[in-house]
Amino acid sequence: MxxxxxxxxxxxxxxxxxxxxxxxxxxxxxxxxxxxxxxxxxxxxxxxxxxxxxxxxxxxxxxxxxxxxxxxxxxxxxxxxxxxxxxxxxxxxxxxESSQEQRRRERLLAANEAAGDWFGELLVNDKAGAQAREYLERRQIDSAAAKDFGLGYSPAAWDGLRNHLRGIGFEDEELLRVGLLLQGDSGLHDRFRGRLMFPIRDERGRTAGFGARSLENRDASG
Ligand SMILES: [Zn+2]
Missing domain, CATH: 3.90.580.10 (Zinc finger, CHC2-type domain)
Structure with missing residues (x-):
């Protein structure tokens, strides 16, 4: 722990x-x-x-x-x-007391942790997460296992995560750097959209990044 x-x-x-x-x-x-x-x-x-x-x-x-x-x-x-x-x-x-660079790194990890919590909440509670919940049900992954694995759902909107993380004090620049946002032709947008999310942990068990799985063509992809 x-x-x-x-x-x-x-x-x-x-x-x-x-x-x-x-x-x-x-x-x-x-x-x-x-x-x-x-x-x-x-x-x-x-x-x-x-x-x-x-x-x-x-x-x-x-x-x-x-x-x-x-x-x-x-x-x-x-x-x-x-x-x-x-x-x-x-x-x-x-x-x-850490150096400025360590502090920056801590904030990037914190952004990932907060993103993971948000994805997890949406998987459990959000209407839009229903498709992801069905996907897990078909694979007999129950909600306790989903929580253990830290699974989540990223909504299909372009700015849901960005708005949430900005609302708790993260900057666009940090979210870009950690890979949660992408720079598109018409501005910044959420990188992960309409995906089943799973955290990639570092050696201390913290969320270093995310893997994402498409929920589309689910019958074809199994
Ligand atoms: Zn409210």
Whole structure:
């Protein structure tokens, strides 16, 4: 288990989010008016089982406890992790003051982590993820296995991921550098569109990049 996983495992997302939002129990989940957009009818859902949150309203996005704190406090991944590590009583190793280049590298990894969380949320929750869910069902990969493998779904839109990551403080330049965006003829756009996503892990178990599988011609490709 890496540090990020350890911090997440020791915290309950419901406790953390309850500090910011009054959650109401709704079956196996909790709901509240979304803290990220203005609404009267609650469409912000926290699911303890998956330790995730999702706004089914205007935001149409979600993530884990770290992305929640990043978004709510408007801070970077490393700051949010530090804050939550203190709360969880986890001592972060090897995170001494780093050089600018190390910091840049950390941010690129953080962008990948955040992208992976977003893809994972869409695979579970999004209408558009249905095709990917069917694909996995046919291969008898259940949701627990999909979560273990870190599988996700990238929507067919051109700017879904870009908007999400910019919304939590990443710059276009970083997203280009890490390969999540491409420079097209008419501007920047998401590189992965309408794909089943799987993370490529580095030696420390962090997301170094993504593999993607087309869901089209699925009968022909098996
Ligand atoms: Zn929202």
């Amino acid at each position: 890496n540090e990020v996983e350890e911090v997440k495992a020791r915290l309950d997302i419901v406790d953390v989010i309850s500090q910011y939002v009054t959650l109401q129990k709704a079956g196996r989940s909790f709901k509240a008016p979304c803290p990220f957009h203005s609404e009267r009818t609650p469409s912000f859902i926290v699911t303890p089982e998956r330790q995730s949150w999702h706004c089914f309203g205007a935001c149409g996005t979600g993530g884990d406890v770290i992305t929640f704190v990043m978004k709510k406090e408007a801070i970077e991944f490393s700051e949010a992790l530090k804050m939550l590590a203190e709360r969880a009583g986890v001592k972060l190793q090897g995170r001494r």
